[in-house]
Amino acid sequence: MRLVIARCSVDYAGRLSAHLPLATRLLMVKADGSLLVHSDGGSYKPLNWMSPPCTLTTHEPDDDQADAGITAVWKVTHSKTADQLVVNVHEVLHDSAHELGVDPGLIKDGVEAHLQKLLAENIGLLGDGHTLVRREYMTAIGPVDILARDAAGRSVAVELKRRGDIDGVEQLTRYLELMNRDPHLAPVAGVFAAQEIKPQARTLAEDRGIRCLVLDYDAMRGLDDTHSRLF
Amino acid sequence: MRLVIARCSVDYAGRLSAHLPLATRLLMVKADGSLLVHSDGGSYKPLNWMSPPCTLTTHEPDDDQADAGITAVWKVTHSKTADQLVVNVHEVLHDSAHELGVDPGLIKDGVEAHLQKLLAENIGLLGDGHTLVRREYMTAIGPVDILARDAAGRSVAVELKRRGDIDGVEQLTRYLELMNRDPHLAPVAGVFAAQEIKPQARTLAEDRGIRCLVLDYDAMRGLDDTHSRLF
DNA sequence: AAATTGATTTCGCTG
DNA sequence: CAGCGAAGTCAATTT
Numbered sequence: 051m052r053l054v055i056a057r058c059s060v061d062y063a064g065r066l067s068a069h070l071p072l073a074t075r076l077l078m079v080k081a082d083g084s085l086l087v088h089s090d091g092g093s094y095k096p097l098n099w100m101s102p103p104c105t106l107t108t109h110e111p112d113d114d115q116a117d118a119g120i121t122a123v124w125k126v127t128h129s130k131t132a133d134q135l136v137v138n139v140h141e142v143l144h145d146s147a148h149e150l151g152v153d154p155g156l157i158k159d160g161v162e163a164h165l166q167k168l169l170a171e172n173i174g175l176l177g178d179g180h181t182l183v184r185r186e187y188m189t190a191i192g193p194v195d196i197l198a199r200d201a202a203g204r205s206v207a208v209e210l211k212r213r214g215d216i217d218g219v220e221q222l223t224r225y226l227e228l229m230n231r232d233p234h235l236a237p238v239a240g241v242f243a244a245q246e247i248k249p250q251a252r253t254l255a256e257d258r259g260i261r262c263l264v265l266d267y268d269a270m271r272g273l274d275d276t277h278s279r280l281f
Numbered sequence: 282m283r284l285v286i287a288r289c290s291v292d293y294a295g296r297l298s299a300h301l302p303l304a305t306r307l308l309m310v311k312a313d314g315s316l317l318v319h320s321d322g323g324s325y326k327p328l329n330w331m332s333p334p335c336t337l338t339t340h341e342p343d344d345d346q347a348d349a350g351i352t353a354v355w356k357v358t359h360s361k362t363a364d365q366l367v368v369n370v371h372e373v374l375h376d377s378a379h380e381l382g383v384d385p386g387l388i389k390d391g392v393e394a395h396l397q398k399l400l401a402e403n404i405g406l407l408g409d410g411h412t413l414v415r416r417e418y419m420t421a422i423g424p425v426d427i428l429a430r431d432a433a434g435r436s437v438a439v440e441l442k443r444r445g446d447i448d449g450v451e452q453l454t455r456y457l458e459l460m461n462r463d464p465h466l467a468p469v470a471g472v473f474a475a476q477e478i479k480p481q482a483r484t485l486a487e488d489r490g491i492r493c494l495v496l497d498y499d500a501m502r503g504l505d506d507t508h509s510r511l512f
Numbered sequence: 513a514a515a516t517t518g519a520t521t522t523c524g525c526t527g
Numbered sequence: 528c529a530g531c532g533a534a535g536t537c538a539a540t541t542t
Contacts (some may be wrong), residue, residue, distance in 0.1 A: 051307060051321045053284055055379045065498070065520050067390035074381045076282060076309070081321040090282045090289040090312040090383035093332060093537060097387055099325040101520080133520075146288045150305045153320035156328055162533070208353060212296075212533085259518080297536045324522060332535080364535075444518080 052079040055144035056137075060087055062098050064133030070097055072140060077124075079106060081150070085126045085135060103129040111138075125272065164197055166210050168270040173198055175270075176206060176241060176263070194225050205229070205238040214244030214262070219255045226260075283310040287368075291318055291329050295364025298344055303371060308355075310337060312381070312476075316357045316366060332428050334360040356403035397426055397441050399501040400474065406427055406501075407437060407472060407494070436460070436469040445475030445493070451488045457491075 054077040058145075060070035070087065078086040082102040089097050104126050108148065111120040116140065124137040166185055169175060173182045179201025187197035196208035207229060209222035222240050229238040240260040242251070245267055252262050285308040291301040301318065306328065309317040313333040322329050335357050342351040346369065354356040397416055400406060404413045410432025418428035418438075427439035438460060440453035453471050460469040471491035473482070477500055483493050 051286075051415075052318075053307070053379070062520080067395075068520085069388045069390075071385045071388070074379075075384065076284070076379075076381070078307075078319070080319075080323075082323075084322075084325075086319075086325050088282075088311075088317075090381035091315075092311075092313075093383070094315075094317050094327050094330040095521090095537065096325050097384065099520085101324060101522095128520095131520090144377060146375060146377070148305075148307075148375060150286070150307070150321035153304050153306065153322070153328065154302045157300045157302075159300075161297055161535095164297075203487050212535095216418070244499070248515085271496070299535085326522060326536090330535085332537095364537090417540080 051081060051150050052147045053077075053144065054079070054142060056139050057141040057143070059138045059140075060098050061136045061138075062133070063132065063136075064128070068098060072138075074143065077137065081240055083126075085124075085137075087137070098135065100126040100128060100133065100135045105129065162210060162212055165212065165245070165265060165267065165270075168211065168267075169208070169265065170196060172270060175265070176208070177201070180206065189225060191224060191228060194229070200239070205235045206241055207238050208241045208243055211242075211244040212246075214242060214247035214251045216248075216251050216254060218242060218244070219251050219258070219260065222255075222260060223258055282312060282381050283378045284308075284375065285310070285373060288371040290369045290371075292367045292369075293365070294367075295359070295362060299329060305374065308368065314357075316355075316368075318368070329366065331357040331359060331364065331366045336360065346372050347403070393441060393443055396443065396474075396476070396498065396501075398494060399498075400439070400441065400496065401427060403501060407439065408432070411437065420456060420459055422455060422459055425460070431470070436466045437472055438469050439472045439474055441473040442473075443477075445473060445478035445482045447479070447482050447485060449473060449475065450482050450489070450491065453486075453491060454489055508511045 056077055057072060057074045059072045062068040076088040078088065083104050083106055085100045085106060086096040087098045099116040106124060106126045109123040111123055119140050120138045122139040125141060127133040170182055170185050173180050176198055177200060180198050183197040183199060185196055186193040194207045195210040198206045200206055207225055209218055211218045219242055222242055226238055226240045230236045239262055242255045242260050243263040243265055245265050247262050247264055255262050287308055288303060292433050293299040296417045307319040309319065309326060314335050314337055315333040316331045316337060317327040318329045337355060337357045340354040341461045342354055350371050353370040355370060357366040372455040401413055401416050404411050407429055411429050414428040414430060416427055417424040425438045430435045432438055438456055440449055443448045450473055455474055457469055461467045472494055473486045473491050474494040474496055476496050478493050478495055486493050492509045
């Protein structure tokens with residue numbers, strides 16, 4: 051990885067055109083040839099970049115460019131799409147290269163899959179006497195996240211989201227409509243479960259007789275015995 | 282901006298949990314206190330990060346951590362959500378700080394506007410013998426992107442999108458319905474033109490007798506004589 | 513301020 | 528390999 055701090059301007063020509071005026075920025079050249087242009091603030095997203103596979107070439111400025119104060123021109127060209135990123139370097143304030151090696155990669159925990167696992171393991175959160183039928187219960191239009199039965203033996207279909215939005219309610223509604231046509235399952239009640247349920251989604255769900263359940267991830271992790279992994 | 286190359290492991294605890302095993306990485310500390318952990322490959326997305334507003338504190342390792350080879354512990358805490366990123370630094374290979382100043386920010390060129398201009402200038406892409414009536418043809422419910430006439434003199438209304446979605450088809454349908462009531466224009470044919478047309482949108486459009494036209498932005502730019510703007 | 517929508521989205525899984 | 532859904536999405540626009 052090569053790190054360069056430089057005063058530069060940047061032009062991108064690809065699916066759109068974009069321009070960065072002259073300013074001091076970090077240019078990060080990764081081992082795969084990709085280039086990231088970062089400012090000293092904002093989000094984790096670079097101001098501009100070129101994704102691999104791509105190749106970087108450096109050029110001498112022509113006379114006009116030299117007159118404009120440009121000391122070097124970097125061109126990064128995408129190998130497949132011919133998108134091009136052009137960096138006009140005016141002044142280099144820092145330049146260093148580092149050997150990093152391959153990264154073992156991120157281990158994630160706590161996404162929708164994990165929520166599903168936790169709720170399946172604590173199916174009583176749906177209400178007293180509930181029992182799990184199965185996770186990822188397959189229907190003709192896709193898998194329902196969780197199928198359970200309530201204390202009276204009636205089917206309960208659960209749609210799980212990290213963030214409960216209108217879309218999720220629509221999705222569950224489609225499942226319920228289909229499942230309620232199956233005499234083996236009907237009547238099927240719906241539960242919309244999420245860490246956070248937006249007001250609109252709640253309104254729509256309740257209007258359709260779908261129960262809303264806000265999940266407390268930390269509390270559920272507390273019920274789970276493997277919660278001490280990180281600490 | 283501070284740039285540190287270090288052998289380190291990273292743990293994140295927030296909306297999800299994530300872990301990065303020991304490896305050599307770039308730690309980028311931005312002026313707003315945010316931290317980015319980058320590997321030497323992959324996309325522009327960091328392996329892990331903490332968005333502003335947040336604060337970074339560094340700590341001495343305790344005895345157990347020192348025995349494990351940790352020389353410093355960085356803790357980055359989000360100011361609002363209490364999300365936390367912990368970096369266990371084993372070895373620092375590079376450490377430098379740089380003054381960058383505020384970035385003037387990215388200037389994007391409009392894409393839909395540019396597409397409209399390009400199609401208007403190459404109206405023959407609609408089919409042989411087509412002529413442009415005008416761009417932004419005004420109707421009671423808003424402007425139609427392009428109004429043209431085919432070789433036989435019949436009206437053609439074009440709705441342009443970068444990404445052709447259901448919404449765009451509905452919009453064009455409304456225009457067509459209205460315009461077909463105008464005896465000066467009727468019959469008006471519809472063309473739904475986009476860089477990318479989603480299958481659902483295509484099905485709906487064709488079901489309504491609307492022609493779909495996929496635009497090749499690069500090819501159109503090639504036809505345009507101003508394509509050399511950047512070079 | 514909340515909600516909606518697009519993104520040079522990226523990323524991971526499933527068929 | 529393509530297609531689809533989720534993301535610690537982010538960011539801009541609209542309501």
